[in-house]
Amino acid sequence: MKRLDIAVTGGCQCGAVRYASSQLIDNSHICHCRMCQKAVGNFFAALVGAPNDTLVWTRGAPSVFASSDLAERGFCARCGTPLFYRGIGSPRTGLTIGSLDDPTLAPPRVQVGTEGRYAFIDGLLHLPDVGTTEEDMAEEAPKIRASNHQHPDHDTDNWPLS
Numbered sequence: 001m002k003r004l005d006i007a008v009t010g011g012c013q014c015g016a017v018r019y020a021s022s023q024l025i026d027n028s029h030i031c032h033c034r035m036c037q038k039a040v041g042n043f044f045a046a047l048v049g050a051p052n053d054t055l056v057w058t059r060g061a062p063s064v065f066a067s068s069d070l071a072e073r074g075f076c077a078r079c080g081t082p083l084f085y086r087g088i089g090s091p092r093t094g095l096t097i098g099s100l101d102d103p104t105l106a107p108p109r110v111q112v113g114t115e116g117r118y119a120f121i122d123g124l125l126h127l128p129d130v131g132t133t134e135e136d137m138a139e140e141a142p143k144i145r146a147s148n149h150q151h152p153d154h155d156t157d158n159w160p161l162s
């Protein structure tokens with residue numbers, strides 16, 4: 001697999017755990033397998049590799065759960081955000097693309113674990129569109145913005161945990 005000179009930062013929702021990598025691997029993908037579904041609480045996991053030798057935990061540290069003897073999953077113990085998949089002993093760490101500060105840096109190129117793929121996946125983007133949060137939750141949206149505890153999509157010098 002090829003290394004790409006794409007620098008990324010990212011982290012969990014509460015801001016207790018942050019990471020940076022100066023490179024990514026060209027393996028951006030979605031995985032439909034049942035273990036990935038459980039680990040991210042969704043229909044599939046979206047992952048992109050970062051070489052372990054360029055990946056740095058810049059704030060805090062992830063907690064780790066070994067989902068089998070072959071793989072482990074990293075997450076923030078404080079807020080629960082899924083942060084990575086890693087094969088035990090692998091030289092790379094599969095970061096959850098949604099935890100990147102800029103997920104558009106790693107558009108998925110392939111899908112794997114398709115034995116677990118749900119038939120309804122094909123229709124997801126054709127569901128009735130009831131609009132943006134501002135439109136669909138007009139009353140709540142300003143209150144959410146005003147009381148937002150989510151870490152911003154960039155590094156911070158100080159971040160008070162709420």
Ligand SMILES: [Zn+2]
Pocket residue numbers: 012013014015016017076077078079080081
């Ligand atoms: Zn967190």
Ligand SMILES: [Zn+2]
Pocket residue numbers: 031032033034035036037045113
């Ligand atoms: Zn998987």
